[in-house]
Amino acid sequence: MANVRKSPGLVLSTIGAGLLVCLLSFFSIAGSNAQSAGDLPIEDLMVMSGEESHAFRVEVASTDAQRAQGLMHREQMDADRGMLFVFDAEGERYFWMKDTPLSLDIIFAAADGRIVRIAERTTPFSEKIIPSRGDARFVLELVGGTSEKLKISTGDRLISPAIFPEE
Known part of the structure:
Protein backbone atom coordinates (compact mmCIF):
# COMPACT_ATOMS: atom_id res chain seq x y z
CA MET A 1 0.00 0.00 0.00
CA LEU A 40 -50.92 29.54 -8.45
CA PRO A 41 -52.11 27.18 -11.17
CA ILE A 42 -51.98 28.80 -14.61
CA GLU A 43 -54.40 28.04 -17.42
CA ASP A 44 -55.52 29.39 -20.78
CA LEU A 45 -58.67 31.51 -20.80
CA MET A 46 -60.59 32.78 -23.81
CA VAL A 47 -62.92 35.76 -23.88
CA MET A 48 -65.51 35.21 -26.61
CA SER A 49 -66.58 38.64 -27.81
CA GLY A 50 -69.02 38.41 -30.70
CA GLU A 51 -67.14 36.77 -33.57
CA GLU A 52 -63.77 37.46 -31.94
CA SER A 53 -61.87 35.59 -29.27
CA HIS A 54 -59.11 36.92 -27.05
CA ALA A 55 -56.60 34.59 -25.37
CA PHE A 56 -55.07 35.11 -21.93
CA ARG A 57 -52.86 33.09 -19.56
CA VAL A 58 -54.37 33.43 -16.11
CA GLU A 59 -53.42 32.47 -12.59
CA VAL A 60 -56.32 30.71 -10.88
CA ALA A 61 -57.15 31.79 -7.31
CA SER A 62 -59.63 29.29 -5.90
CA THR A 63 -59.05 29.31 -2.13
CA ASP A 64 -59.91 32.05 0.37
CA ALA A 65 -56.21 32.76 0.97
CA GLN A 66 -55.42 32.94 -2.75
CA ARG A 67 -58.40 35.21 -3.43
CA ALA A 68 -57.48 37.47 -0.49
CA GLN A 69 -53.94 37.90 -1.84
CA GLY A 70 -55.03 38.40 -5.45
CA LEU A 71 -52.76 40.75 -7.38
CA MET A 72 -51.78 42.81 -4.32
CA HIS A 73 -48.23 44.18 -4.47
CA ARG A 74 -47.82 43.27 -8.16
CA GLU A 75 -46.13 46.14 -9.93
CA GLN A 76 -46.50 44.86 -13.47
CA MET A 77 -48.41 42.32 -15.51
CA ASP A 78 -48.16 41.47 -19.20
CA ALA A 79 -51.11 42.47 -21.38
CA ASP A 80 -51.95 38.83 -22.14
CA ARG A 81 -51.94 37.78 -18.47
CA GLY A 82 -54.51 37.99 -15.72
CA MET A 83 -55.97 36.37 -12.63
CA LEU A 84 -59.20 34.37 -12.47
CA PHE A 85 -60.95 34.22 -9.09
CA VAL A 86 -63.11 31.11 -8.74
CA PHE A 87 -65.84 30.94 -6.10
CA ASP A 88 -67.83 27.86 -5.04
CA ALA A 89 -71.18 29.41 -5.96
CA GLU A 90 -72.70 32.50 -7.51
CA GLY A 91 -73.22 35.51 -5.29
CA GLU A 92 -72.65 39.23 -5.00
CA ARG A 93 -68.89 39.87 -5.15
CA TYR A 94 -66.98 42.81 -3.71
CA PHE A 95 -63.41 43.75 -4.64
CA TRP A 96 -61.06 46.61 -3.84
CA MET A 97 -57.65 47.81 -4.96
CA LYS A 98 -55.95 48.12 -1.56
CA ASP A 99 -52.22 47.38 -1.86
CA THR A 100 -52.58 46.91 -5.63
CA PRO A 101 -50.32 49.28 -7.61
CA LEU A 102 -51.76 48.26 -11.01
CA SER A 103 -54.86 49.69 -12.63
CA LEU A 104 -57.06 46.72 -13.50
CA ASP A 105 -60.21 45.88 -15.39
CA ILE A 106 -62.30 43.73 -13.04
CA ILE A 107 -64.66 41.50 -15.00
CA PHE A 108 -67.48 39.77 -13.12
CA ALA A 109 -69.00 36.65 -14.72
CA ALA A 110 -71.91 34.33 -13.92
CA ALA A 111 -71.62 30.56 -13.44
CA ASP A 112 -71.99 30.03 -17.21
CA GLY A 113 -69.07 32.39 -17.91
CA ARG A 114 -71.27 35.23 -19.18
CA ILE A 115 -69.88 38.66 -18.26
CA VAL A 116 -72.33 40.56 -16.05
CA ARG A 117 -70.24 43.65 -15.24
CA ILE A 118 -66.89 45.25 -16.05
CA ALA A 119 -65.26 47.77 -13.72
CA GLU A 120 -62.75 49.42 -16.05
CA ARG A 121 -59.45 51.07 -15.18
CA THR A 122 -59.73 50.76 -11.42
CA THR A 123 -57.75 53.18 -9.27
CA PRO A 124 -54.54 51.71 -7.80
CA PHE A 125 -54.45 51.49 -3.97
CA SER A 126 -58.09 52.58 -3.67
CA GLU A 127 -60.13 51.19 -0.77
CA LYS A 128 -63.37 51.98 -2.59
CA ILE A 129 -65.55 48.86 -2.83
CA ILE A 130 -66.16 47.57 -6.36
CA PRO A 131 -69.34 45.44 -6.39
CA SER A 132 -70.41 42.94 -9.03
CA ARG A 133 -73.93 44.43 -8.98
CA GLY A 134 -75.38 40.99 -9.54
CA ASP A 135 -74.54 37.35 -9.03
CA ALA A 136 -71.06 36.30 -10.14
CA ARG A 137 -69.13 33.06 -9.68
CA PHE A 138 -65.98 34.15 -11.49
CA VAL A 139 -63.97 37.36 -11.49
CA LEU A 140 -61.26 38.04 -14.06
CA GLU A 141 -58.67 40.76 -13.49
CA LEU A 142 -56.82 42.10 -16.53
CA VAL A 143 -54.52 45.06 -17.10
CA GLY A 144 -56.54 48.30 -16.93
CA GLY A 145 -57.88 49.37 -20.34
CA THR A 146 -57.83 45.87 -21.86
CA SER A 147 -61.64 45.61 -22.03
CA GLU A 148 -61.96 48.85 -23.98
CA LYS A 149 -59.01 48.05 -26.25
CA LEU A 150 -60.39 44.60 -27.16
CA LYS A 151 -64.04 45.70 -27.08
CA ILE A 152 -64.90 43.19 -24.34
CA SER A 153 -68.36 43.92 -22.95
CA THR A 154 -71.18 42.55 -20.82
CA GLY A 155 -72.78 39.49 -22.39
CA ASP A 156 -69.44 38.20 -23.72
CA ARG A 157 -68.28 34.84 -22.35
CA LEU A 158 -65.26 33.58 -20.47
CA ILE A 159 -64.11 30.05 -21.33
CA SER A 160 -61.46 28.13 -19.38
CA PRO A 161 -60.94 24.77 -17.66
CA ALA A 162 -61.81 26.36 -14.29
CA ILE A 163 -65.13 27.64 -15.66
CA PHE A 164 -66.02 24.55 -17.69
CA PRO A 165 -64.10 21.64 -16.12
CA GLU A 166 -64.06 18.32 -17.94
CA GLU A 167 -66.55 15.94 -16.36
Whole structure:
Protein backbone atom coordinates (compact mmCIF):
# COMPACT_ATOMS: atom_id res chain seq x y z
CA MET A 1 0.00 0.00 0.00
CA ALA A 2 1.44 3.35 -1.01
CA ASN A 3 1.75 6.09 1.55
CA VAL A 4 0.20 9.19 -0.03
CA ARG A 5 0.44 12.49 1.80
CA LYS A 6 -1.85 15.33 0.83
CA SER A 7 -0.95 18.89 1.54
CA PRO A 8 -3.13 20.60 4.18
CA GLY A 9 -4.02 23.29 1.63
CA LEU A 10 -5.37 20.73 -0.83
CA VAL A 11 -7.42 19.01 1.88
CA LEU A 12 -8.91 22.32 3.06
CA SER A 13 -9.65 23.38 -0.53
CA THR A 14 -11.45 20.10 -1.20
CA ILE A 15 -13.48 20.36 2.02
CA GLY A 16 -14.28 24.01 1.30
CA ALA A 17 -15.44 23.22 -2.23
CA GLY A 18 -17.62 20.39 -0.91
CA LEU A 19 -19.20 22.67 1.70
CA LEU A 20 -19.80 25.36 -0.92
CA VAL A 21 -21.57 22.87 -3.21
CA CYS A 22 -23.72 21.68 -0.28
CA LEU A 23 -24.65 25.23 0.72
CA LEU A 24 -25.46 26.28 -2.84
CA SER A 25 -27.60 23.17 -3.30
CA PHE A 26 -29.44 23.86 -0.04
CA PHE A 27 -30.18 27.50 -0.90
CA SER A 28 -31.19 26.60 -4.43
CA ILE A 29 -33.67 23.98 -3.19
CA ALA A 30 -34.98 26.24 -0.40
CA GLY A 31 -35.38 29.14 -2.81
CA SER A 32 -37.26 27.10 -5.39
CA ASN A 33 -39.58 25.66 -2.72
CA ALA A 34 -40.31 29.14 -1.34
CA GLN A 35 -41.05 30.42 -4.82
CA SER A 36 -43.28 27.51 -5.81
CA ALA A 37 -45.22 27.66 -2.52
CA GLY A 38 -46.79 30.96 -3.62
CA ASP A 39 -47.37 29.99 -7.23
CA LEU A 40 -50.92 29.54 -8.45
CA PRO A 41 -52.11 27.18 -11.17
CA ILE A 42 -51.98 28.80 -14.61
CA GLU A 43 -54.40 28.04 -17.42
CA ASP A 44 -55.52 29.39 -20.78
CA LEU A 45 -58.67 31.51 -20.80
CA MET A 46 -60.59 32.78 -23.81
CA VAL A 47 -62.92 35.76 -23.88
CA MET A 48 -65.51 35.21 -26.61
CA SER A 49 -66.58 38.64 -27.81
CA GLY A 50 -69.02 38.41 -30.70
CA GLU A 51 -67.14 36.77 -33.57
CA GLU A 52 -63.77 37.46 -31.94
CA SER A 53 -61.87 35.59 -29.27
CA HIS A 54 -59.11 36.92 -27.05
CA ALA A 55 -56.60 34.59 -25.37
CA PHE A 56 -55.07 35.11 -21.93
CA ARG A 57 -52.86 33.09 -19.56
CA VAL A 58 -54.37 33.43 -16.11
CA GLU A 59 -53.42 32.47 -12.59
CA VAL A 60 -56.32 30.71 -10.88
CA ALA A 61 -57.15 31.79 -7.31
CA SER A 62 -59.63 29.29 -5.90
CA THR A 63 -59.05 29.31 -2.13
CA ASP A 64 -59.91 32.05 0.37
CA ALA A 65 -56.21 32.76 0.97
CA GLN A 66 -55.42 32.94 -2.75
CA ARG A 67 -58.40 35.21 -3.43
CA ALA A 68 -57.48 37.47 -0.49
CA GLN A 69 -53.94 37.90 -1.84
CA GLY A 70 -55.03 38.40 -5.45
CA LEU A 71 -52.76 40.75 -7.38
CA MET A 72 -51.78 42.81 -4.32
CA HIS A 73 -48.23 44.18 -4.47
CA ARG A 74 -47.82 43.27 -8.16
CA GLU A 75 -46.13 46.14 -9.93
CA GLN A 76 -46.50 44.86 -13.47
CA MET A 77 -48.41 42.32 -15.51
CA ASP A 78 -48.16 41.47 -19.20
CA ALA A 79 -51.11 42.47 -21.38
CA ASP A 80 -51.95 38.83 -22.14
CA ARG A 81 -51.94 37.78 -18.47
CA GLY A 82 -54.51 37.99 -15.72
CA MET A 83 -55.97 36.37 -12.63
CA LEU A 84 -59.20 34.37 -12.47
CA PHE A 85 -60.95 34.22 -9.09
CA VAL A 86 -63.11 31.11 -8.74
CA PHE A 87 -65.84 30.94 -6.10
CA ASP A 88 -67.83 27.86 -5.04
CA ALA A 89 -71.18 29.41 -5.96
CA GLU A 90 -72.70 32.50 -7.51
CA GLY A 91 -73.22 35.51 -5.29
CA GLU A 92 -72.65 39.23 -5.00
CA ARG A 93 -68.89 39.87 -5.15
CA TYR A 94 -66.98 42.81 -3.71
CA PHE A 95 -63.41 43.75 -4.64
CA TRP A 96 -61.06 46.61 -3.84
CA MET A 97 -57.65 47.81 -4.96
CA LYS A 98 -55.95 48.12 -1.56
CA ASP A 99 -52.22 47.38 -1.86
CA THR A 100 -52.58 46.91 -5.63
CA PRO A 101 -50.32 49.28 -7.61
CA LEU A 102 -51.76 48.26 -11.01
CA SER A 103 -54.86 49.69 -12.63
CA LEU A 104 -57.06 46.72 -13.50
CA ASP A 105 -60.21 45.88 -15.39
CA ILE A 106 -62.30 43.73 -13.04
CA ILE A 107 -64.66 41.50 -15.00
CA PHE A 108 -67.48 39.77 -13.12
CA ALA A 109 -69.00 36.65 -14.72
CA ALA A 110 -71.91 34.33 -13.92
CA ALA A 111 -71.62 30.56 -13.44
CA ASP A 112 -71.99 30.03 -17.21
CA GLY A 113 -69.07 32.39 -17.91
CA ARG A 114 -71.27 35.23 -19.18
CA ILE A 115 -69.88 38.66 -18.26
CA VAL A 116 -72.33 40.56 -16.05
CA ARG A 117 -70.24 43.65 -15.24
CA ILE A 118 -66.89 45.25 -16.05
CA ALA A 119 -65.26 47.77 -13.72
CA GLU A 120 -62.75 49.42 -16.05
CA ARG A 121 -59.45 51.07 -15.18
CA THR A 122 -59.73 50.76 -11.42
CA THR A 123 -57.75 53.18 -9.27
CA PRO A 124 -54.54 51.71 -7.80
CA PHE A 125 -54.45 51.49 -3.97
CA SER A 126 -58.09 52.58 -3.67
CA GLU A 127 -60.13 51.19 -0.77
CA LYS A 128 -63.37 51.98 -2.59
CA ILE A 129 -65.55 48.86 -2.83
CA ILE A 130 -66.16 47.57 -6.36
CA PRO A 131 -69.34 45.44 -6.39
CA SER A 132 -70.41 42.94 -9.03
CA ARG A 133 -73.93 44.43 -8.98
CA GLY A 134 -75.38 40.99 -9.54
CA ASP A 135 -74.54 37.35 -9.03
CA ALA A 136 -71.06 36.30 -10.14
CA ARG A 137 -69.13 33.06 -9.68
CA PHE A 138 -65.98 34.15 -11.49
CA VAL A 139 -63.97 37.36 -11.49
CA LEU A 140 -61.26 38.04 -14.06
CA GLU A 141 -58.67 40.76 -13.49
CA LEU A 142 -56.82 42.10 -16.53
CA VAL A 143 -54.52 45.06 -17.10
CA GLY A 144 -56.54 48.30 -16.93
CA GLY A 145 -57.88 49.37 -20.34
CA THR A 146 -57.83 45.87 -21.86
CA SER A 147 -61.64 45.61 -22.03
CA GLU A 148 -61.96 48.85 -23.98
CA LYS A 149 -59.01 48.05 -26.25
CA LEU A 150 -60.39 44.60 -27.16
CA LYS A 151 -64.04 45.70 -27.08
CA ILE A 152 -64.90 43.19 -24.34
CA SER A 153 -68.36 43.92 -22.95
CA THR A 154 -71.18 42.55 -20.82
CA GLY A 155 -72.78 39.49 -22.39
CA ASP A 156 -69.44 38.20 -23.72
CA ARG A 157 -68.28 34.84 -22.35
CA LEU A 158 -65.26 33.58 -20.47
CA ILE A 159 -64.11 30.05 -21.33
CA SER A 160 -61.46 28.13 -19.38
CA PRO A 161 -60.94 24.77 -17.66
CA ALA A 162 -61.81 26.36 -14.29
CA ILE A 163 -65.13 27.64 -15.66
CA PHE A 164 -66.02 24.55 -17.69
CA PRO A 165 -64.10 21.64 -16.12
CA GLU A 166 -64.06 18.32 -17.94
CA GLU A 167 -66.55 15.94 -16.36
